[in-house]
């Protein structure tokens with residue numbers, strides 16, 4: 017087992033961890049997220065776009081999508097290749113052992129193939145992180161990199177720390193060591209997602225990288241602050257807040273998604289909603305508008321479910337059988353027509 021890297025678990029981090037666990041459970045068992053293959057695909061594309069945009073790849077999300085769909089995209093060949101590489105690396109994510117150095121190198125090869133000289137290998141020279149001309153971080157001396165990585169993975173494998181916390185520590189320590197000549201950011205993010213996905217597979221489809229991209233200055237600052245403090249506590253806190261933000265967003269999206277589609281509407285029911293689009297109509301007028309005979313069976317079958325679903329409402333709700341009764345669209349009904 018390698019040496020324990022220096023970290024503190026702050027109260028805020030512990031609080032985020034509790035919220036993450038709760039929200040992941042809700043996302044997994046209380047929503048359709050696990051089965052939403054279309055969303056998984058969109059999220060994967062967001063992940064790739066974001067992780068590459070952090071390192072300066074200029075392709076938009078639409079262009080990244082087009083590249084993956086095999087379409088011709090006008091852009092730098094190196095940027096297009098980065099997209100294809102990242103897609104392949106994330107596609108194989110669940111096949112990697114997060115504590116195997118061989119898999120770490122294999123993933124780096126996929127991520128950087130044909131683009132980086134030492135692809136799939138630890139670097140042989142020194143490397144730094146620069147802000148313009150200024151070096152803000154110098155990676156470990158190359159002769160120490162293999163051992164430092166062995167130690168790190170050895171510690172992580174043996175540690176019983178919660179995987180969410182471990183994933184953040186690994187990400188930070190990978191950046192500190194900076195084991196590759198290029199692709200350290202992409203690999204740190206991939207490896208964090210891998211650890212999370214091994215804890216709960218839904219993380220393979222959570223675009224955590226998009227929060228890091230949207231908060232890139234804070235992401236870099238958190239690494240720098242942790243580095244100054246020689247303690248990854250602030251970085252753990254930052255990444256846990258990012259994880260919580262993205263899963264809360266996904267959970268919210270799912271709830272909306274489910275609410276919206278509680279019942280399938282028939283063509284006749286859509287015609288009723290359309291007839292009421294800008295008008296308030298009586299029962300007789302509704303049926304006249306959709307060209308149907310408005311007997312009570314038709315009312316029960318077509319109109320009542322719309323009332324029950326809250327898509328339309330009565331103008332005289334206290335007296336359902338009033339001669340003055342008319343019907344109008346609710347806000348939910350208007351929304352439904354917009355879809």
Ligand SMILES: Nc1ncnc2c1ncn2[C@@H]1O[C@H](COP(=O)(O)OP(=O)(O)OP(=O)(O)O)[C@@H](O)[C@H]1O
Nearest residue numbers: 070071145152153191198199200201202236239240
């Ligand atoms: N002060 C710092 N110390 C150590 N690592 C840092 C620091 N600031 C940023 N980093 C990390 O270094 C990464 C950049 O390293 P490198 O250029 O090798 O990675 P990349 O994958 O090619 O590009 P990028 O990470 O920018 O996507 C950043 O993404 C970030 O994860």
